[in-house]
Amino acid sequence: MTGRIYIDLFTSLDGVAQAPGGRDEDPSHDFPYGGWQAPFPDETIGASVWEGISELDALLLGRRTYDIFAAYWPQQSHRIADVFNRVPKYVASRGLPTLEWEGTSQLGMDLVREVEELRERHESIHVIGSVDFVQTLLKEQLFDVLTLWVHPVVLGQGKKVFPEGAHPANVTLLEPAITGPLGVVQLRYGPKPGDVQTGEVED
Structure with a gap:
């Protein structure tokens, strides 16, 4: 068996993925817009999100996202919590996190x-949020x-998602984009080997 690694990120139009879910989710660097996803309760996109969550059999998280999830999901009792609480969780951290979940x-x-x-x-390993950790996965095409x-x-x-200094890489669109009624767009990419190519645009 060779499982697949899925990176799942909510982003703004300018690529910001910090603290979409709540005001106090990640206020680091004095970020003032925690919870910016809340005004977009898009059922079309929500169904797609749930489809991925329902099929995952492991979570792979960065330290900050793990701490947020571990403080929240064990106290919840709906279908997403049922999945997250049931599956194995793996934390990528150079420190010594408290692994109470x-x-x-x-x-x-x-x-x-x-x-x-x-x-x-x-079979299905999902990385949710974890923006700092994701930089390593993208760089290594993991x-x-x-x-x-x-x-x-x-x-x-x-x-x-792609800050200044992000590692140059190619990706390939895996399927057509999906647009929900509130203007949220789902884009799904896979890694594409090779160096980024340049050239001249001709008339």
Whole structure:
């Protein structure tokens, strides 16, 4: 079995993925727009999000997202919580996080090897949020599907999916875009090997 790694990110039109779910989710660097996703309760996109969550059999999270999830999901009692609380959780951190959420373990320092080993244990591994950690996965092309749910709002600041200095890489569109009635667009990409190419645009 070779599992697949899915990166799932809610972003603004200008690529900000910080704290979409709540005002106090991630206020680091004095981010003032926590909860910016709330005005877009899009049923079309929500159905797609749930489809992915319902099929996952492991969560792979960065330290900050893990702490947020661990403080929230064990106290919830709906279908998303049921999945998150049931499946194994893996945390990528150089520190010593408190792993009180049942089913959690910490990855070691050889991240590339550890993530590849997760593919041998699970079929559908989802990375949700975890913007800082995602930079490593994108750089190493340690993913199979990158899903961006792009919302019609410009924030102008915050942690971005592709910040200044992001590693150059090619991606390929895996399926046509889906647009919900509130203007949220789902874009789904896969990694594409090779260096970024340049040239001249001809008339």
